[in-house]
Amino acid sequence: MAHPFVTESNILHRDMRCEHLKVVSGEGIRYHLGSGKSISDATCGPSVSILGHGNQEVTDAIIAQLGTIQYVYSGAPLTSEPSEALAKFLLEDRPGGLSKGIFVNSGSEATDAALKLVTQYWHEIGEPNRKFIISRKQSYHGNSIGSLSFVDPCYSFRAKKNGESDAAYVERLRQQLEDTFQRLGPNNVAAFMAEPQSGTTLGCVTATPGYFKMVRDICDKYGALLVLDEIICGMGKTGTMHAWEQEGIRGPDVQTIGKVLGAGFVPLSGVLVHERVFQALVGGSKALLHGHTFQAHPLACAAALAVQKIVRRDNLLENVCEQGLILEKQLRERIAPLPYVADIRGRGLFWGVELMRDPQSKEPFDRSDNFCGKVVDVAMDLGLNLLGSLGHSGELQVDHVIVAPPYIVEEADVVEI
Ligand code: PLP
Numbered sequence: 001m002a003h004p005f006v007t008e009s010n011i012l013h014r015d016m017r018c019e020h021l022k023v024v025s026g027e028g029i030r031y032h033l034g035s036g037k038s039i040s041d042a043t044c045g046p047s048v049s050i051l052g053h054g055n056q057e058v059t060d061a062i063i064a065q066l067g068t069i070q071y072v073y074s075g076a077p078l079t080s081e082p083s084e085a086l087a088k089f090l091l092e093d094r095p096g097g098l099s100k101g102i103f104v105n106s107g108s109e110a111t112d113a114a115l116k117l118v119t120q121y122w123h124e125i126g127e128p129n130r131k132f133i134i135s136r137k138q139s140y141h142g143n144s145i146g147s148l149s150f151v152d153p154c155y156s157f158r159a160k161k162n163g164e165s166d167a168a169y170v171e172r173l174r175q176q177l178e179d180t181f182q183r184l185g186p187n188n189v190a191a192f193m194a195e196p197q198s199g200t201t202l203g204c205v206t207a208t209p210g211y212f213k214m215v216r217d218i219c220d221k222y223g224a225l226l227v228l229d230e231i232i233c234g235m236g237k238t239g240t241m242h243a244w245e246q247e248g249i250r251g252p253d254v255q256t257i258g259k260v261l262g263a264g265f266v267p268l269s270g271v272l273v274h275e276r277v278f279q280a281l282v283g284g285s286k287a288l289l290h291g292h293t294f295q296a297h298p299l300a301c302a303a304a305l306a307v308q309k310i311v312r313r314d315n316l317l318e319n320v321c322e323q324g325l326i327l328e329k330q331l332r333e334r335i336a337p338l339p340y341v342a343d344i345r346g347r348g349l350f351w352g353v354e355l356m357r358d359p360q361s362k363e364p365f366d367r368s369d370n371f372c373g374k375v376v377d378v379a380m381d382l383g384l385n386l387l388g389s390l391g392h393s394g395e396l397q398v399d400h401v402i403v404a405p406p407y408i409v410e411e412a413d414v415v416e417i
Helices: 056-066 081-091 107-124 166-184 211-222 243-247 275-282 298-313 316-335 371-381 411-416
Strands: 023-027 030-033 038-041 098-104 132-136 149-151 189-194 225-230 254-257 269-274 341-347 350-355 399-403
Touching: 056 298, 081 098, 081 269, 081 298, 098 107, 098 275, 107 189, 107 225, 107 254, 107 269, 107 275, 132 166, 149 166, 166 189, 166 211, 189 211, 211 225, 211 243, 225 243, 269 275, 298 316, 316 341, 316 350, 316 411, 350 371, 371 399
Parallel strands: 132 149, 132 189, 189 225, 225 254
Antiparallel strands: 023 030, 030 038, 098 269, 254 269, 341 350, 350 399
Protein backbone atom coordinates (compact mmCIF):
# COMPACT_ATOMS: atom_id res chain seq x y z
CA MET A 1 0.00 0.00 0.00
CA ALA A 2 1.32 3.42 -0.92
CA HIS A 3 0.63 5.15 2.36
CA PRO A 4 2.32 3.57 5.36
CA PHE A 5 0.63 3.15 8.70
CA VAL A 6 1.38 6.04 11.04
CA THR A 7 0.25 6.90 14.53
CA GLU A 8 1.42 10.51 14.80
CA SER A 9 -2.00 12.08 14.32
CA ASN A 10 -4.09 12.99 17.35
CA ILE A 11 -7.19 12.41 15.30
CA LEU A 12 -8.81 9.04 15.70
CA HIS A 13 -9.19 8.36 12.00
CA ARG A 14 -11.88 6.12 10.59
CA ASP A 15 -9.32 4.07 8.66
CA MET A 16 -6.28 3.49 10.83
CA ARG A 17 -4.39 1.44 8.28
CA CYS A 18 -2.99 4.33 6.25
CA GLU A 19 -1.38 7.71 6.55
CA HIS A 20 -3.81 10.49 5.75
CA LEU A 21 -2.62 12.89 3.11
CA LYS A 22 -2.96 16.50 4.19
CA VAL A 23 -4.86 18.73 1.78
CA VAL A 24 -3.55 22.28 2.08
CA SER A 25 -5.54 24.05 -0.63
CA GLY A 26 -7.88 23.46 -3.51
CA GLU A 27 -8.79 24.97 -6.82
CA GLY A 28 -11.51 23.91 -9.23
CA ILE A 29 -11.74 20.13 -9.22
CA ARG A 30 -8.30 19.67 -7.69
CA TYR A 31 -6.95 19.23 -4.17
CA HIS A 32 -3.37 20.35 -3.52
CA LEU A 33 -1.43 18.30 -0.98
CA GLY A 34 1.30 19.42 1.39
CA SER A 35 3.72 17.27 -0.64
CA GLY A 36 3.12 19.45 -3.70
CA LYS A 37 1.09 16.76 -5.46
CA SER A 38 -2.39 17.52 -6.87
CA ILE A 39 -5.36 15.19 -6.90
CA SER A 40 -8.48 15.35 -9.07
CA ASP A 41 -11.57 15.13 -6.94
CA ALA A 42 -13.68 12.75 -9.00
CA THR A 43 -16.34 12.35 -6.34
CA CYS A 44 -16.70 15.76 -4.67
CA GLY A 45 -15.54 14.04 -1.47
CA PRO A 46 -18.53 11.91 -0.52
CA SER A 47 -20.56 13.68 -3.19
CA VAL A 48 -20.42 17.19 -1.73
CA SER A 49 -18.20 19.81 -3.43
CA ILE A 50 -20.22 20.40 -6.58
CA LEU A 51 -18.62 23.78 -7.28
CA GLY A 52 -15.16 22.38 -6.79
CA HIS A 53 -12.81 24.15 -4.43
CA GLY A 54 -12.01 27.78 -3.79
CA ASN A 55 -15.10 29.45 -5.25
CA GLN A 56 -14.68 33.17 -4.58
CA GLU A 57 -18.37 34.10 -4.83
CA VAL A 58 -19.35 31.66 -2.12
CA THR A 59 -16.38 32.70 0.00
CA ASP A 60 -17.49 36.35 -0.35
CA ALA A 61 -21.05 35.47 0.68
CA ILE A 62 -19.76 33.78 3.83
CA ILE A 63 -17.51 36.74 4.66
CA ALA A 64 -20.38 39.18 4.06
CA GLN A 65 -22.57 37.17 6.43
CA LEU A 66 -19.79 37.14 9.03
CA GLY A 67 -19.80 40.92 8.80
CA THR A 68 -23.48 41.12 9.78
CA ILE A 69 -24.46 38.33 12.17
CA GLN A 70 -22.51 35.12 12.55
CA TYR A 71 -24.93 33.19 14.76
CA VAL A 72 -28.58 33.28 15.62
CA TYR A 73 -30.26 30.59 17.64
CA SER A 74 -33.20 29.79 15.41
CA GLY A 75 -35.23 28.27 18.22
CA ALA A 76 -37.80 30.90 19.04
CA PRO A 77 -38.51 33.70 18.50
CA LEU A 78 -35.47 34.51 16.35
CA THR A 79 -34.57 33.66 12.79
CA SER A 80 -32.01 34.94 10.28
CA GLU A 81 -32.12 36.55 6.86
CA PRO A 82 -30.08 33.90 5.01
CA SER A 83 -32.05 30.96 6.41
CA GLU A 84 -35.37 32.56 5.40
CA ALA A 85 -33.97 33.46 1.97
CA LEU A 86 -32.60 29.96 1.40
CA ALA A 87 -35.90 28.27 2.28
CA LYS A 88 -37.71 30.68 -0.06
CA PHE A 89 -35.24 30.01 -2.85
CA LEU A 90 -35.54 26.23 -2.55
CA LEU A 91 -39.30 26.08 -2.12
CA GLU A 92 -40.71 29.00 -4.09
CA ASP A 93 -41.95 26.66 -6.85
CA ARG A 94 -43.32 24.21 -4.28
CA PRO A 95 -41.78 21.15 -5.93
CA GLY A 96 -44.25 18.29 -5.53
CA GLY A 97 -46.14 20.34 -2.92
CA LEU A 98 -43.11 20.65 -0.62
CA SER A 99 -43.53 24.03 1.04
CA LYS A 100 -41.50 24.26 4.26
CA GLY A 101 -37.92 23.48 5.22
CA ILE A 102 -35.92 22.63 8.31
CA PHE A 103 -32.16 23.24 8.26
CA VAL A 104 -29.78 21.14 10.31
CA ASN A 105 -26.07 20.40 10.18
CA SER A 106 -25.70 16.88 8.87
CA GLY A 107 -27.57 14.27 6.90
CA SER A 108 -27.87 12.10 9.98
CA GLU A 109 -29.57 14.95 11.81
CA ALA A 110 -31.85 15.44 8.82
CA THR A 111 -32.85 11.77 8.99
CA ASP A 112 -33.61 12.11 12.68
CA ALA A 113 -35.58 15.30 12.13
CA ALA A 114 -37.55 13.70 9.28
CA LEU A 115 -38.46 10.61 11.30
CA LYS A 116 -39.41 12.61 14.37
CA LEU A 117 -41.52 14.86 12.19
CA VAL A 118 -43.29 11.84 10.73
CA THR A 119 -44.03 10.49 14.21
CA GLN A 120 -45.26 13.88 15.35
CA TYR A 121 -47.48 14.16 12.28
CA TRP A 122 -49.36 11.00 13.22
CA HIS A 123 -49.78 12.16 16.82
CA GLU A 124 -51.11 15.51 15.62
CA ILE A 125 -53.78 13.90 13.47
CA GLY A 126 -54.80 11.38 16.08
CA GLU A 127 -53.15 8.18 14.84
CA PRO A 128 -50.40 7.64 17.42
CA ASN A 129 -50.27 3.92 16.61
CA ARG A 130 -48.45 4.68 13.42
CA LYS A 131 -44.94 4.14 14.72
CA PHE A 132 -43.27 1.80 12.24
CA ILE A 133 -40.94 3.08 9.57
CA ILE A 134 -40.36 0.63 6.74
CA SER A 135 -37.04 1.05 5.01
CA ARG A 136 -34.95 -1.10 2.76
CA LYS A 137 -32.09 -3.45 3.36
CA GLN A 138 -28.74 -2.18 2.14
CA SER A 139 -29.75 1.42 2.63
CA TYR A 140 -27.89 4.17 4.46
CA HIS A 141 -29.68 7.05 6.09
CA GLY A 142 -27.02 8.21 8.49
CA ASN A 143 -25.13 7.43 11.63
CA SER A 144 -27.55 8.45 14.29
CA ILE A 145 -30.39 6.00 13.85
CA GLY A 146 -30.58 2.28 13.53
CA SER A 147 -31.97 1.82 10.06
CA LEU A 148 -35.14 -0.22 10.16
CA SER A 149 -34.58 -2.60 7.31
CA PHE A 150 -37.62 -4.56 6.42
CA VAL A 151 -37.86 -4.94 2.68
CA ASP A 152 -35.48 -5.56 -0.17
CA PRO A 153 -34.02 -2.71 -2.16
CA CYS A 154 -34.77 -2.34 -5.87
CA TYR A 155 -31.51 -3.77 -7.20
CA SER A 156 -32.22 -5.44 -10.50
CA PHE A 157 -28.58 -6.23 -11.30
CA ARG A 158 -28.34 -8.77 -8.50
CA ALA A 159 -31.96 -9.48 -7.55
CA LYS A 160 -33.84 -9.77 -10.81
CA LYS A 161 -34.31 -13.39 -11.86
CA ASN A 162 -33.18 -14.67 -15.23
CA GLY A 163 -35.76 -13.72 -17.83
CA GLU A 164 -37.86 -11.75 -15.35
CA SER A 165 -39.34 -8.56 -16.84
CA ASP A 166 -39.06 -5.17 -15.11
CA ALA A 167 -42.78 -5.28 -14.44
CA ALA A 168 -42.59 -8.75 -12.88
CA TYR A 169 -39.65 -7.70 -10.69
CA VAL A 170 -41.48 -4.59 -9.46
CA GLU A 171 -44.56 -6.73 -8.83
CA ARG A 172 -42.46 -9.06 -6.67
CA LEU A 173 -41.22 -6.07 -4.64
CA ARG A 174 -44.79 -4.75 -4.39
CA GLN A 175 -45.96 -8.04 -2.95
CA GLN A 176 -43.18 -8.01 -0.37
CA LEU A 177 -43.93 -4.40 0.60
CA GLU A 178 -47.67 -5.10 0.94
CA ASP A 179 -46.92 -8.21 3.00
CA THR A 180 -44.78 -6.05 5.29
CA PHE A 181 -47.58 -3.50 5.70
CA GLN A 182 -49.99 -6.34 6.50
CA ARG A 183 -47.59 -7.96 8.96
CA LEU A 184 -47.04 -4.71 10.86
CA GLY A 185 -50.69 -3.75 10.58
CA PRO A 186 -51.42 -1.14 7.91
CA ASN A 187 -52.59 1.36 10.51
CA ASN A 188 -49.35 1.03 12.44
CA VAL A 189 -47.05 2.12 9.62
CA ALA A 190 -45.97 5.75 9.79
CA ALA A 191 -43.79 5.91 6.67
CA PHE A 192 -41.75 4.19 4.05
CA MET A 193 -38.26 5.60 3.61
CA ALA A 194 -35.88 5.11 0.70
CA GLU A 195 -33.19 6.74 -1.42
CA PRO A 196 -34.51 7.39 -4.95
CA GLN A 197 -31.06 6.47 -6.23
CA SER A 198 -29.06 4.33 -3.83
CA GLY A 199 -25.83 5.96 -2.76
CA THR A 200 -22.94 4.56 -0.80
CA THR A 201 -24.31 1.13 0.04
CA LEU A 202 -25.24 -0.23 -3.37
CA GLY A 203 -23.36 2.28 -5.50
CA CYS A 204 -25.66 4.57 -7.49
CA VAL A 205 -28.31 1.98 -8.31
CA THR A 206 -31.27 3.53 -10.11
CA ALA A 207 -34.70 2.06 -9.52
CA THR A 208 -36.31 -0.25 -12.03
CA PRO A 209 -38.92 1.71 -14.02
CA GLY A 210 -42.24 1.73 -12.19
CA TYR A 211 -40.74 0.92 -8.78
CA PHE A 212 -41.28 4.30 -7.12
CA LYS A 213 -44.71 4.65 -8.68
CA MET A 214 -45.56 1.35 -7.04
CA VAL A 215 -44.11 2.55 -3.72
CA ARG A 216 -46.06 5.84 -3.88
CA ASP A 217 -49.28 3.93 -4.66
CA ILE A 218 -48.79 1.51 -1.76
CA CYS A 219 -48.09 4.38 0.66
CA ASP A 220 -51.26 6.10 -0.54
CA LYS A 221 -53.26 2.89 -0.29
CA TYR A 222 -52.31 2.40 3.37
CA GLY A 223 -52.15 6.11 4.22
CA ALA A 224 -48.43 6.01 5.09
CA LEU A 225 -46.09 8.91 4.39
CA LEU A 226 -43.35 8.60 1.79
CA VAL A 227 -39.97 9.87 3.01
CA LEU A 228 -37.31 10.17 0.33
CA ASP A 229 -33.69 10.49 1.36
CA GLU A 230 -32.02 12.67 -1.26
CA ILE A 231 -29.02 13.51 0.87
CA ILE A 232 -26.59 11.98 -1.57
CA CYS A 233 -28.56 11.84 -4.82
CA GLY A 234 -30.49 15.09 -4.67
CA MET A 235 -30.09 18.78 -5.50
CA GLY A 236 -29.20 18.18 -9.13
CA LYS A 237 -26.81 15.26 -8.91
CA THR A 238 -28.93 13.07 -11.19
CA GLY A 239 -29.67 15.87 -13.66
CA THR A 240 -32.94 17.09 -12.15
CA MET A 241 -33.12 19.19 -9.00
CA HIS A 242 -34.79 16.31 -7.17
CA ALA A 243 -34.03 12.71 -8.08
CA TRP A 244 -37.69 11.68 -7.60
CA GLU A 245 -38.68 13.93 -10.51
CA GLN A 246 -37.40 11.18 -12.80
CA GLU A 247 -39.62 8.54 -11.25
CA GLY A 248 -42.96 9.83 -12.51
CA ILE A 249 -44.41 10.35 -9.03
CA ARG A 250 -46.04 13.44 -7.57
CA GLY A 251 -43.29 13.66 -4.95
CA PRO A 252 -42.66 12.66 -1.35
CA ASP A 253 -44.35 13.87 1.84
CA VAL A 254 -41.00 14.48 3.49
CA GLN A 255 -37.61 14.73 1.82
CA THR A 256 -34.12 15.02 3.20
CA ILE A 257 -31.35 16.96 1.46
CA GLY A 258 -27.73 17.63 2.35
CA LYS A 259 -24.19 17.31 1.06
CA VAL A 260 -24.32 19.37 -2.17
CA LEU A 261 -26.85 21.78 -0.66
CA GLY A 262 -23.99 23.88 0.69
CA ALA A 263 -21.34 22.23 -1.50
CA GLY A 264 -19.12 21.72 1.54
CA PHE A 265 -18.35 25.37 2.23
CA VAL A 266 -20.14 25.12 5.56
CA PRO A 267 -21.99 21.96 6.68
CA LEU A 268 -25.71 22.08 5.99
CA SER A 269 -28.51 19.58 5.48
CA GLY A 270 -32.24 19.90 5.56
CA VAL A 271 -35.70 18.43 5.54
CA LEU A 272 -38.34 19.54 3.04
CA VAL A 273 -41.91 19.13 4.19
CA HIS A 274 -45.12 18.79 2.20
CA GLU A 275 -47.79 21.41 2.86
CA ARG A 276 -50.13 18.64 4.07
CA VAL A 277 -47.71 17.63 6.81
CA PHE A 278 -47.11 21.24 7.75
CA GLN A 279 -50.87 21.88 7.98
CA ALA A 280 -51.22 18.99 10.42
CA LEU A 281 -48.72 20.66 12.74
CA VAL A 282 -50.32 24.07 12.35
CA GLY A 283 -53.72 22.55 13.04
CA GLY A 284 -52.32 20.76 16.09
CA SER A 285 -49.61 21.70 18.54
CA LYS A 286 -48.21 24.52 16.36
CA ALA A 287 -44.70 23.43 17.22
CA LEU A 288 -42.00 21.28 15.68
CA LEU A 289 -40.77 19.03 18.44
CA HIS A 290 -37.19 19.00 17.24
CA GLY A 291 -34.29 21.39 17.35
CA HIS A 292 -30.53 21.79 17.45
CA THR A 293 -28.24 24.47 18.85
CA PHE A 294 -26.80 25.14 15.41
CA GLN A 295 -29.90 24.62 13.29
CA ALA A 296 -30.32 26.99 10.33
CA HIS A 297 -26.87 28.44 11.00
CA PRO A 298 -26.63 31.82 9.23
CA LEU A 299 -23.16 31.16 7.76
CA ALA A 300 -24.21 27.77 6.41
CA CYS A 301 -27.42 29.17 4.96
CA ALA A 302 -25.62 32.14 3.39
CA ALA A 303 -23.11 29.77 1.81
CA ALA A 304 -25.81 27.40 0.56
CA LEU A 305 -27.86 30.26 -0.87
CA ALA A 306 -24.82 31.49 -2.80
CA VAL A 307 -24.14 27.93 -4.03
CA GLN A 308 -27.71 27.34 -5.16
CA LYS A 309 -27.91 30.74 -6.88
CA ILE A 310 -24.77 29.87 -8.85
CA VAL A 311 -26.22 26.47 -9.80
CA ARG A 312 -29.34 28.19 -11.15
CA ARG A 313 -27.65 31.23 -12.75
CA ASP A 314 -24.99 29.18 -14.54
CA ASN A 315 -27.44 26.46 -15.66
CA LEU A 316 -25.23 23.90 -13.98
CA LEU A 317 -27.89 21.20 -14.17
CA GLU A 318 -27.58 21.41 -17.96
CA ASN A 319 -23.89 20.79 -17.52
CA VAL A 320 -24.65 17.86 -15.20
CA CYS A 321 -26.77 16.31 -17.98
CA GLU A 322 -24.28 17.05 -20.77
CA GLN A 323 -21.19 15.94 -18.89
CA GLY A 324 -23.14 13.02 -17.45
CA LEU A 325 -23.66 11.66 -20.96
CA ILE A 326 -19.95 11.99 -21.66
CA LEU A 327 -19.11 10.31 -18.36
CA GLU A 328 -21.49 7.44 -19.11
CA LYS A 329 -19.97 6.97 -22.57
CA GLN A 330 -16.44 6.99 -21.14
CA LEU A 331 -17.37 4.49 -18.44
CA ARG A 332 -19.14 2.16 -20.86
CA GLU A 333 -16.41 2.33 -23.51
CA ARG A 334 -13.27 2.43 -21.41
CA ILE A 335 -14.10 1.00 -17.98
CA ALA A 336 -16.73 -1.64 -18.77
CA PRO A 337 -14.32 -3.89 -20.73
CA LEU A 338 -11.82 -4.02 -17.84
CA PRO A 339 -11.49 -7.17 -15.73
CA TYR A 340 -13.71 -7.36 -12.63
CA VAL A 341 -16.08 -4.66 -13.87
CA ALA A 342 -19.53 -6.18 -13.44
CA ASP A 343 -21.98 -3.31 -13.83
CA ILE A 344 -22.07 0.39 -14.57
CA ARG A 345 -25.12 2.41 -13.52
CA GLY A 346 -26.10 5.92 -12.71
CA ARG A 347 -27.63 9.16 -13.83
CA GLY A 348 -26.38 12.70 -14.33
CA LEU A 349 -23.05 13.02 -12.55
CA PHE A 350 -23.67 10.18 -10.12
CA TRP A 351 -22.26 6.87 -11.37
CA GLY A 352 -21.30 3.60 -9.75
CA VAL A 353 -19.04 0.85 -11.02
CA GLU A 354 -19.69 -2.52 -9.40
CA LEU A 355 -16.70 -4.85 -9.16
CA MET A 356 -16.85 -8.62 -8.82
CA ARG A 357 -14.38 -11.46 -8.75
CA ASP A 358 -16.28 -13.06 -11.64
CA PRO A 359 -18.70 -10.70 -13.36
CA GLN A 360 -19.92 -13.52 -15.60
CA SER A 361 -21.27 -15.67 -12.78
CA LYS A 362 -21.78 -12.63 -10.50
CA GLU A 363 -19.44 -14.02 -7.90
CA PRO A 364 -18.50 -11.22 -5.50
CA PHE A 365 -15.12 -10.71 -3.90
CA ASP A 366 -14.61 -11.86 -0.35
CA ARG A 367 -15.02 -9.20 2.28
CA SER A 368 -11.43 -9.78 3.35
CA ASP A 369 -10.14 -9.00 -0.17
CA ASN A 370 -10.90 -5.31 0.37
CA PHE A 371 -10.74 -5.14 -3.41
CA CYS A 372 -12.57 -1.88 -3.63
CA GLY A 373 -10.20 -0.30 -1.11
CA LYS A 374 -7.29 -1.39 -3.27
CA VAL A 375 -8.83 0.23 -6.36
CA VAL A 376 -9.29 3.47 -4.45
CA ASP A 377 -5.66 3.33 -3.24
CA VAL A 378 -4.31 2.77 -6.74
CA ALA A 379 -6.46 5.63 -8.07
CA MET A 380 -5.14 7.88 -5.33
CA ASP A 381 -1.56 7.03 -6.29
CA LEU A 382 -2.46 8.04 -9.83
CA GLY A 383 -3.84 11.35 -8.56
CA LEU A 384 -7.54 10.56 -8.55
CA ASN A 385 -9.86 10.69 -5.57
CA LEU A 386 -12.62 8.07 -5.87
CA LEU A 387 -15.25 7.04 -3.36
CA GLY A 388 -15.14 3.35 -2.61
CA SER A 389 -17.72 1.31 -0.79
CA LEU A 390 -16.84 -0.45 2.39
CA GLY A 391 -17.76 -3.48 0.31
CA HIS A 392 -20.33 -5.20 2.42
CA SER A 393 -23.86 -3.99 2.56
CA GLY A 394 -26.03 -5.98 4.88
CA GLU A 395 -26.20 -9.51 3.55
CA LEU A 396 -24.58 -8.68 0.24
CA GLN A 397 -20.99 -8.00 -0.65
CA VAL A 398 -21.26 -5.04 -3.03
CA ASP A 399 -17.86 -3.72 -4.05
CA HIS A 400 -18.26 -0.53 -5.98
CA VAL A 401 -16.63 2.78 -6.64
CA ILE A 402 -18.58 5.98 -7.12
CA VAL A 403 -17.65 8.56 -9.74
CA ALA A 404 -19.46 11.82 -9.08
CA PRO A 405 -17.46 14.81 -10.30
CA PRO A 406 -18.40 18.44 -9.57
CA TYR A 407 -21.13 20.19 -11.57
CA ILE A 408 -18.50 22.54 -13.03
CA VAL A 409 -16.61 19.71 -14.68
CA GLU A 410 -15.58 20.02 -18.34
CA GLU A 411 -15.23 17.32 -20.97
CA ALA A 412 -11.44 17.16 -20.61
CA ASP A 413 -11.81 16.55 -16.85
CA VAL A 414 -14.36 13.79 -17.44
CA VAL A 415 -12.12 12.06 -19.97
CA GLU A 416 -9.14 12.32 -17.61
CA ILE A 417 -11.16 10.92 -14.70
N1 PLP B 1 -28.43 9.61 3.93
C1 PLP B 1 -27.70 9.25 2.86
C2 PLP B 1 -28.41 8.70 1.65
C3 PLP B 1 -26.30 9.39 2.85
O1 PLP B 1 -25.60 9.01 1.79
C4 PLP B 1 -25.69 9.92 4.01
C5 PLP B 1 -24.22 10.07 4.07
O2 PLP B 1 -23.49 9.58 3.25
C6 PLP B 1 -26.48 10.28 5.10
C7 PLP B 1 -27.85 10.12 5.03
C8 PLP B 1 -25.85 10.83 6.35
O3 PLP B 1 -25.33 12.10 6.12
P1 PLP B 1 -24.18 12.71 7.05
O4 PLP B 1 -22.93 11.93 6.79
O5 PLP B 1 -24.10 14.15 6.62
O6 PLP B 1 -24.65 12.57 8.46
